[in-house]
Amino acid sequence: MVTNAEDSIRVLIVDDIAETRENLRKLLQFESDVNVVGAARTGEEGIQQARDLLPDVILMDINMPDMDGITATQAIIKEVPFAQIVILSVQSDANYMRRAMQAGARDFIPKPPSGDELISTIRSVAVRAREQREKYTKPAPQAAVAGPGLRGATAFDRQGKLIAIYSSKGGVGCTTLLSNMAVGLHSDQTPTVLVDTSLQFGDVSVFLNMQIKTSIVDLAMHIEELDRELLDDVLMVHECGLRILAAPPRPELADEITAEHIRKILQSLKRTFPYVLVDTSSTMDDITLAVLDSADLLITVATPDIPAIKDARLLFDLLAVLDFPTSKVMFVLNKMDRRTGITAEAVAENLKCDVDGWIPAEERLVTTSINRGEPLLMGDTNRPPAKNILELLGMVEERISVNEQEEVDLDQLSPRRLIGR
Numbered sequence: 162m163v164t165n166a167e168d169s170i171r172v173l174i175v176d177d178i179a180e181t182r183e184n185l186r187k188l189l190q191f192e193s194d195v196n197v198v199g200a201a202r203t204g205e206e207g208i209q210q211a212r213d214l215l216p217d218v219i220l221m222d223i224n225m226p227d228m229d230g231i232t233a234t235q236a237i238i239k240e241v242p243f244a245q246i247v248i249l250s251v252q253s254d255a256n257y258m259r260r261a262m263q264a265g266a267r268d269f270i271p272k273p274p275s276g277d278e279l280i281s282t283i284r285s286v287a288v289r290a291r292e293q294r295e296k297y298t299k300p301a302p303q304a305a306v307a308g309p310g311l312r313g314a315t316a317f318d319r320q321g322k323l324i325a326i327y328s329s330k331g332g333v334g335c336t337t338l339l340s341n342m343a344v345g346l347h348s349d350q351t352p353t354v355l356v357d358t359s360l361q362f363g364d365v366s367v368f369l370n371m372q373i374k375t376s377i378v379d380l381a382m383h384i385e386e387l388d389r390e391l392l393d394d395v396l397m398v399h400e401c402g403l404r405i406l407a408a409p410p411r412p413e414l415a416d417e418i419t420a421e422h423i424r425k426i427l428q429s430l431k432r433t434f435p436y437v438l439v440d441t442s443s444t445m446d447d448i449t450l451a452v453l454d455s456a457d458l459l460i461t462v463a464t465p466d467i468p469a470i471k472d473a474r475l476l477f478d479l480l481a482v483l484d485f486p487t488s489k490v491m492f493v494l495n496k497m498d499r500r501t502g503i504t505a506e507a508v509a510e511n512l513k514c515d516v517d518g519w520i521p522a523e524e525r526l527v528t529t530s531i532n533r534g535e536p537l538l539m540g541d542t543n544r545p546p547a548k549n550i551l552e553l554l555g556m557v558e559e560r561i562s563v564n565e566q567e568e569v570d571l572d573q574l575s576p577r578r579l580i581g582r
């Protein structure tokens with residue numbers, strides 16, 4: 162196969178043993194469609210070179226002194242998502258394979274590889290690298306969204322992620338947490354919209370000190386004309402650039418909005434923004450169900466008191482009945498107070514589920530921030546509870562990226578190829 166250098170498959174080798182690096186190079190040197198662009202001696206060096214050289218395929222050793230290949234794989238997938246990582250290892254047990262797959266590895270070859278096996282694996286995973294490279298290196302249309310308006314902005318080429326927050330008990334802090342997370346997530350690279358589907362008494366706009374000029378009713382009224390121009394007219398812009406889709410200005414207007422409106426609006430926002438954050442009312446009605454239908458992640462919130470924990474249990478049962486995947490659910494405890502004697506561990510034990518994060522009770526700080534309409538994440542993020550909300554945000558981003566990777570794996574990874582070796 163004769164190929165131009167720029168069309169050839171860019172391969173990076175990561176292995177701490179010089180002889181192995183050399184052997185791999187030799188096995189590949191006569192393949193005109195394969196170009197070994199770099200060889201790294203440590204996991205750290207592998208991450209650095211992957212970042213600089215943007216290879217299509219990475220041949221990764223598992224056992225290395227500074228950082229093992231699985232950890233390096235995890236880090237590289239985050240930075241160079243199109244790179245396809247093939248693990249080379251003498252350890253071919255199922256546990257290693259599973260960990261490698263979870264970390265984002267695409268394939269697994271036992272060491273030492275035969276030339277044929279190595280080359281055919283590289284060619285097969287490179288096809289996917291090409292498709293993914295195209296997807297990830299298109300000019301970022303998000304930046305266009307972040308500009309002064311949405312008109313003329315290029316369509317966002319991937320579906321944005323919808324993060325909903327819900328509690329069947331009111332007053333636990335859903336709006337407080339979500340409005341802060343929206344401010345934390347929004348940036349020029351990740352324009353974010355915060356939607357209030359608590360249609361009767363939604364207060365997202367109050368938490369951000371914004372007067373409702375336009376609201377979700379204006380979209381529902383013109384649902385057949387829903388496009389970027391209409392979004393541009395209706396979404397309000399917070400001083401930090403975050404877009405807000407406010408709840409109706411009066412409770413009686415909530416009746417104007419149907420679940421079908423919500424579905425269409427959320428789908429349209431997911432095509433326009435990388436992140437769509439949705440606040441809900443505590444009623445599990447057809448509006449909330451429409452939000453759940455579009456959600457990529459659901460943050461459920463409870464406070465450390467028996468009624469809230471009981472409601473959380475009922476919610477988990479309901480989500481199971483609805484077949485809502487547990488991988489899309491995060492459970493957060495808010496207003497944690499040591500003096501109550503209820504710990505996150507005790508709640509986890511009682512509900513038989515993980516507590517993904519907890520936020521301390523800081524009444525004075527939170528109340529002042531809400532009354533001023535200034536989210537805590539716009540101020541000092543080094544102290545609780547802003548610090549904890551920021552940490553929670555990190556976990557949310559991580560969960561989204563793990564879920565996304567798993568979806569890709571389910572799509573693309575053939576367990577037969579891995580296990581059949």
Ligand SMILES: Nc1ncnc2c1ncn2[C@@H]1O[C@H](COP(=O)(O)OP(=O)(O)OP(=O)(O)O)[C@@H](O)[C@H]1O
Nearest residue numbers: 331332333334335336337496521522523524527528
């Ligand atoms: N970590 C916290 N520490 C102390 N108080 C908090 C904390 N988080 C929220 N609160 C307080 O709890 C109250 C309810 O918060 P919030 O409105 O965010 O809850 P909600 O779940 O959205 O309620 P609703 O059911 O009315 O929509 C607010 O008065 C807020 O000040």
Ligand SMILES: [Mg+2]
Nearest residue numbers: 335336359364
């Ligand atoms: Mg609320």
